[in-house]
Amino acid sequence: MNEKELSSVIxxxxxxxxxxxGPGLLESAYEACLCYELNRAQLKVEQQKGLPLVYEGVKLECGYRVDLLVEDKVIIELKAVExxxxxxxxxVLTYLKLSHCxxxxxxxxxxLLLKDGIRRIVNNL
Incomplete structure (x- = not known):
């Protein structure tokens, strides 16, 4: 699947x-449930995926963690904020650049309506 198809499933x-x-729970609850649903959709999902930071050609293990990485192509950052x-x-754009996604x-x-809580971020590599 390409990124567009993956985003539709996600x-x-x-x-x-x-x-x-509905709204009002902690981010971790939504993360667990979304991960469950993505696995049911037979997608490869990695939770709290640690990715190294490469700075001036040196791989540093002080990297960062993305909430979910789907099929090694799409980064999902989950929020439960106003x-x-x-x-x-x-x-998220920084995560995309560093991961080459x-x-x-x-x-x-x-x-109230999830469509109001979704934002797509594209890395034009």
Missing amino acids: IGCALKVHKAL AINSLHSAQ KLGLIINFNV
Whole structure:
């Protein structure tokens, strides 16, 4: 599957989780449930995936963790906040650049309609 197809499946799974749970829970609850749904959709999902930071050609183990990495292609940053802000978007764009992935999704479950809590971030490599 390409990134566009993956994002459709991911968003469908997120909608299912949001419909069942609604807003107001901790991010970790949504992460566990979304991971469960993505596994049910037979996607490879890695939770709290640690990725090394390469700085000036040196691999440093003080890297960063992405909430979910799907099929080694799509980074998902989960939120349970009042609103997604520009810092969240900048963070995901940095993750995309460092990991050489093309697509990131910020999914904020703390909204009445999940479509209002989804932001796509594209790394134009």
